[in-house]
Amino acid sequence: MKFVSSSVVRSFFHRAVAVTSTIATPTCRNCSSSSSSTTTTKGKYSHHSIKNGKSGDENKPSNTRATRGRRFPPKQKKRADDEVALPLTEQQSQILSAVSDGHSVFITGSAGTGKTVFLKRIIKLLARIHGPKHVFVTASTGVAACALNGQTIHSFAGIDFTAADRETLLLKALANRRAFKRWNKVRALVIDEVSMVDGEFFDNLDFIARELRSQHKDQDQDQDQDQDQDQDQDQDQDQDQDQAWGGIQLIVTGDFFQLPPILDHPHSSASASRKEFTFEADCWNASFHLQIELTRIFRQSDSQFIELLQGIRRGCINPEHLQLLLNHCCTETEPDPSVTRLYPRNQDVKRVNEERLRSLGCEIISYTALDSGQQPWKNQLKRGIAPEVLELCLGARVLLIKNINVFRRLVNGATGTVTAFVKPQDSTVMDISSSGLLPIVQFDSGLEVVIEPDTWDLTEGELVFATRKQLPLILAWALSIHKCQGMTLNSLHTDLSRAFGCGMVYVALSRVRSLDGLHLSGFSPSKIKAHPKVLQFYQRFPCNQTP
Numbered sequence: 001m002k003f004v005s006s007s008v009v010r011s012f013f014h015r016a017v018a019v020t021s022t023i024a025t026p027t028c029r030n031c032s033s034s035s036s037s038t039t040t041t042k043g044k045y046s047h048h049s050i051k052n053g054k055s056g057d058e059n060k061p062s063n064t065r066a067t068r069g070r071r072f073p074p075k076q077k078k079r080a081d082d083e084v085a086l087p088l089t090e091q092q093s094q095i096l097s098a099v100s101d102g103h104s105v106f107i108t109g110s111a112g113t114g115k116t117v118f119l120k121r122i123i124k125l126l127a128r129i130h131g132p133k134h135v136f137v138t139a140s141t142g143v144a145a146c147a148l149n150g151q152t153i154h155s156f157a158g159i160d161f162t163a164a165d166r167e168t169l170l171l172k173a174l175a176n177r178r179a180f181k182r183w184n185k186v187r188a189l190v191i192d193e194v195s196m197v198d199g200e201f202f203d204n205l206d207f208i209a210r211e212l213r214s215q216h217k218d219q220d221q222d223q224d225q226d227q228d229q230d231q232d233q234d235q236d237q238d239q240d241q242d243q244a245w246g247g248i249q250l251i252v253t254g255d256f257f258q259l260p261p262i263l264d265h266p267h268s269s270a271s272a273s274r275k276e277f278t279f280e281a282d283c284w285n286a287s288f289h290l291q292i293e294l295t296r297i298f299r300q301s302d303s304q305f306i307e308l309l310q311g312i313r314r315g316c317i318n319p320e321h322l323q324l325l326l327n328h329c330c331t332e333t334e335p336d337p338s339v340t341r342l343y344p345r346n347q348d349v350k351r352v353n354e355e356r357l358r359s360l361g362c363e364i365i366s367y368t369a370l371d372s373g374q375q376p377w378k379n380q381l382k383r384g385i386a387p388e389v390l391e392l393c394l395g396a397r398v399l400l401i402k403n404i405n406v407f408r409r410l411v412n413g414a415t416g417t418v419t420a421f422v423k424p425q426d427s428t429v430m431d432i433s434s435s436g437l438l439p440i441v442q443f444d445s446g447l448e449v450v451i452e453p454d455t456w457d458l459t460e461g462e463l464v465f466a467t468r469k470q471l472p473l474i475l476a477w478a479l480s481i482h483k484c485q486g487m488t489l490n491s492l493h494t495d496l497s498r499a500f501g502c503g504m505v506y507v508a509l510s511r512v513r514s515l516d517g518l519h520l521s522g523f524s525p526s527k528i529k530a531h532p533k534v535l536q537f538y539q540r541f542p543c544n545q546t547p
């Protein structure tokens with residue numbers, strides 16, 4: 001089962017635009033004049049005249065201005081392909097060759113070394129080797145899973161909680177018909193953002209894989225062209241109990257210097273003895289033929305900033321770098337409202353986004369996600385990044401949560417501002433918003449795009465079990481540091497006064513491309529922490545060994 005993007009986002013320019021109808025438009029307390037207008041279009045959208053608080057003829061350029069810069073054909077296939085067509089580094093070539101040989105690989109590396117982008121390429125290769133229905137793509141969190149069109153590792157495994165003994169978990173997986181089928185079908189399993197999976201759970205997954213794959217024949221009733229291969233695999237399964245993960249090819253990525261797992265009861269005696277990090281799992285070393293740390297960083301290009309981040313990753317900062325941060329990034333003044341704010345805690349994120357939205361004084365347009373399908377899959381959709389209710393208004397800062405066009409940098413994480421709303425001539429939005437309006441977002445690159453609803457499907461092979469329809473946007477004045485792990489941002493302001501635990505400062509600071517985009521408050525060197533066990537673990541990789 002995986003999240004499959006079937007984007008319906010289209011560039012505004014892609015459709016002919018001309019005026020044909022009168023529509024009701026949102027009102028704005030801060031706007032100087034009426035918020036309704038008469039506009040016509042022969043194309044897909046009717047424009048109303050509010051743009052940045054202006055109206056009427058004054059805003060007539062909305063038709064022309066709105067079309068400028070929107071000439072791109074965001075075909076879904078193209079979007080997926082251009083990322084995987086990036087040139088390979090030597091290390092990446094080495095990994096692809098190991099994957100082709102059927103080896104299990106752990107890929108780590110600093111934030112921004114391209115782990116997630118590269119993983120998409122590996123997934124394509126695995127699909128060619130094993131057949132798409134035998135490759136399962138997972139991640140530790142719904143947000144990370146969504147970025148790869150995958151599912152959470154818990155959902156794949158058929159286990160909704162982890163704090164139980166392995167026999168109980170095995171029974172749960174056995175009782176879950178679909179999970180049982182997945183365990184028998186899987187030939188390659190991908191796990192992204194593994195730093196948030198604890199070692200105990202990793203060992204339990206290995207145990208379940210061995211047990212299910214050795215004791216039970218593949219129950220897959222699909223009579224397809226893979227039948228012969230499936231029979232071969234059935235014969236092999238007698239030996240699977242002796243093999244790590246029952247012989248599944250495992251591709252695991254993550255950076256243990258980033259956020260660790262969230263333990264259910266962090267201060268309980270059970271948690272104290274629990275293997276917190278995945279690399280503490282008993283099966284860890286036996287799980288991989290190759291463990292490799294990617295060393296080339298793509299997200300940042302300024303070598304001084306890269307060095308500073310490398311120090312913070314290891315929990316230290318030298319006086320020169322500290323001074324650089326204090327002089328260049330620390331500010332006590334209220335940040336520019338266009339800059340994304342990161343907070344350690346969710347309640348601050350919610351509060352800031354709501355306050356900012358309402359402070360604009362504009363009419364708020366609500367979009368309520370439309371979920372369809374069966375339980376428990378529908379519940380799982382709620383753990384993804386697409387919000388249950390999205391509230392927007394003119395001037396709202398938003399962040400794209402899917403790639404629209406990679407070449408034009410309209411990618412997951414791109415930020416922009418809602419500059420207008422348009423009425424599509426079809427009913428594409430009516431089922432998620434009674435307003436019938438779609439937002440136009442002017443991205444920080446200058447491009448303006450009408451954002452149409454997108455879908456997030458939970459599928460397995462060809463079957464779709466549940467679908468969420470929503471706009472691919474979230475409010476972006478504020479985000480949690482946990483939610484932004486994996487994102488690239490052009491600029492951010494982070495208040496670290498309530499930062500806690502290891503890796504949090506590193507994750508926050510490493511999201512931006514350059515020091516110019518980084519604004520800090522509540523920063524103190526004492527907040528920079530790396531776990532001693534993680535430092536110890538990374539000694540095994542050549543780039544961390546002292547000569």
Ligand SMILES: Nc1ncnc2c1ncn2[C@@H]1O[C@H](COP(=O)(O)OP(=O)(O)OP(=O)(O)O)[C@@H](O)[C@H]1O
Nearest residue numbers: 086110111112113114115116117298299485486488
């Ligand atoms: N081969 C590449 N060539 C050029 N740019 C790349 C390449 N791989 C990744 N990038 C760019 O680098 C940035 C970071 O990539 P990505 O998110 O895959 O890194 P990551 O290692 O997964 O980061 P994190 O650990 O923070 O999740 C993205 O903007 C991406 O487009």
